[in-house]
Amino acid sequence: MAKDIKTKVIQAKKASIELSSVSEEIKNRALEAMAYALDKERQAILDANSKDLQAAVELKKKGKLTQALVDRLKVNDSKLDGMIAGIRDVVKLKDPVGDTLSTLELDKDLILYQVSCPIGLIGVIFESRPDVVPQVMSLCLKSGNATIFKGGSEARESNRTIFEILVKAIESTEGMPEGAFQLMETREEIMDLLSLDAYVDLLIPRGSNEFVKFIQDNTKIPVLGHTSGICHIYVDEFANLDTAWNVCFDAKVQYPAVCNAIETLLVNRGIAEAFLPKMAELYIGAGVELRCDGDSYSLLAKKGLSPLSKATEEDWSLEYNDLILSIKLVGSMKEAIGHINTFGSHHTDGIITENASRRKEFIGLVDSSSVMINASTRFADGYRYGKGAEVGISTNKIHSRGPVGMEGLLIYKYVLMGKGQIVADYAGDNAKSYTHRKLDLKFEDVD
Numbered sequence: 001m002a003k004d005i006k007t008k009v010i011q012a013k014k015a016s017i018e019l020s021s022v023s024e025e026i027k028n029r030a031l032e033a034m035a036y037a038l039d040k041e042r043q044a045i046l047d048a049n050s051k052d053l054q055a056a057v058e059l060k061k062k063g064k065l066t067q068a069l070v071d072r073l074k075v076n077d078s079k080l081d082g083m084i085a086g087i088r089d090v091v092k093l094k095d096p097v098g099d100t101l102s103t104l105e106l107d108k109d110l111i112l113y114q115v116s117c118p119i120g121l122i123g124v125i126f127e128s129r130p131d132v133v134p135q136v137m138s139l140c141l142k143s144g145n146a147t148i149f150k151g152g153s154e155a156r157e158s159n160r161t162i163f164e165i166l167v168k169a170i171e172s173t174e175g176m177p178e179g180a181f182q183l184m185e186t187r188e189e190i191m192d193l194l195s196l197d198a199y200v201d202l203l204i205p206r207g208s209n210e211f212v213k214f215i216q217d218n219t220k221i222p223v224l225g226h227t228s229g230i231c232h233i234y235v236d237e238f239a240n241l242d243t244a245w246n247v248c249f250d251a252k253v254q255y256p257a258v259c260n261a262i263e264t265l266l267v268n269r270g271i272a273e274a275f276l277p278k279m280a281e282l283y284i285g286a287g288v289e290l291r292c293d294g295d296s297y298s299l300l301a302k303k304g305l306s307p308l309s310k311a312t313e314e315d316w317s318l319e320y321n322d323l324i325l326s327i328k329l330v331g332s333m334k335e336a337i338g339h340i341n342t343f344g345s346h347h348t349d350g351i352i353t354e355n356a357s358r359r360k361e362f363i364g365l366v367d368s369s370s371v372m373i374n375a376s377t378r379f380a381d382g383y384r385y386g387k388g389a390e391v392g393i394s395t396n397k398i399h400s401r402g403p404v405g406m407e408g409l410l411i412y413k414y415v416l417m418g419k420g421q422i423v424a425d426y427a428g429d430n431a432k433s434y435t436h437r438k439l440d441l442k443f444e445d446v447d
Helices: 003-019 024-040 042-061 067-073 077-092 132-142 153-171 188-194 209-217 241-253 269-285 294-302 313-317 333-343 356-365
Strands: 100-107 110-118 121-126 146-151 181-184 202-206 231-235 262-268 289-292 324-330 348-352 370-373 392-394 402-404 410-417
Touching (some): 003 121, 003 181, 024 042, 024 132, 024 153, 042 067, 042 077, 042 153, 077 132, 121 132, 121 188, 132 146, 132 181, 146 153, 146 188, 153 181, 181 188, 202 209, 202 392, 231 333, 241 262, 241 269, 241 348, 262 269, 262 333, 269 289, 269 294, 289 294, 294 324, 313 333, 324 333, 333 356, 348 356, 356 370
Parallel strands (some): 121 202, 146 181, 231 348, 262 324, 289 324, 348 370
Antiparallel strands (some): 100 110, 110 410
């Protein structure tokens, strides 16, 4: 392992201690400086991104990069505006560090506080999407976590330029520690980072299914993330057709290269004749390749719709990240839910229905981190969920689930305030009793 990699990690780990106690006022000033710097230096960012895009186009021609990754790589003025807005939304969020989660009286003058605190040092490993850098850096800064970034080589120029602009803004803010944010750039450094479990507290990988699974399989560091976004919408027999056409179109076409776009459309047989032909016509008009099960293929072919192809068993488990959609007719909601829980990735799944009991059953039985009712799966996003931005989407069953904002970057510590009490007084024949009484007290009010 190159010494400078470990040096960077150790420096960030030490800085994480200082960062954890920086005041909300100072952190907000640093965030404003970040937003201002991105706006001021936008031409430098666009120039750097142009270099990455030129190289990416060549890699795509050689089959070494997909169109989805090229799309994610692109930065324009609109995306820069989004980055800046995202940082300023984080400024508006309440500082979560030091919040009192619970207060319990163990006995008179013996009070136990559960208080939120940062995780420490977080490693973020991602492919393409340079906008990950300001999104994650702003959330980590506000939540008091130091961060090490490792972006894909296809976005090297963009990542370096954005990172350097943001770090300069942060470290020029009085009261902010130096070295809390670090950047690694070579592929070899990924394996080095994965081995540093003595220093790194959490890893957040963002990228393809294979990429995230590789990270999970090659480190002892806890990993927060999802391996794939195999999302579904089920169109129930009680669906409003206009709602179904609009929502299903948006969920696939609005931005197909992301993890919350649907990959499979499930349609109840009772509504298929009325719903599916027009839906297929809309998709085909938008350039979507339709891969149909036998029954949906027969229905659409009889209506003269083309081009169509037949789905294979493998299609139900594929994340296309492209204008490709698999379609299946189902006989009941139970069958639809069974398909989703079998082939889905527990990311985001939705139902289109006007039936209240169907909605409740779907919510209760679909095992996904986000469940959408008569709404596009594309809403599964930290910014749209009001988190300011997100560090990623988690399908984990522990710690944090769904689009993860600052709450996913916090843990807690227990603080016991006493007046000389000892455990010996609460043991033996004449032991004192614990009161274990919940109190409405805040740790911040303790003198």
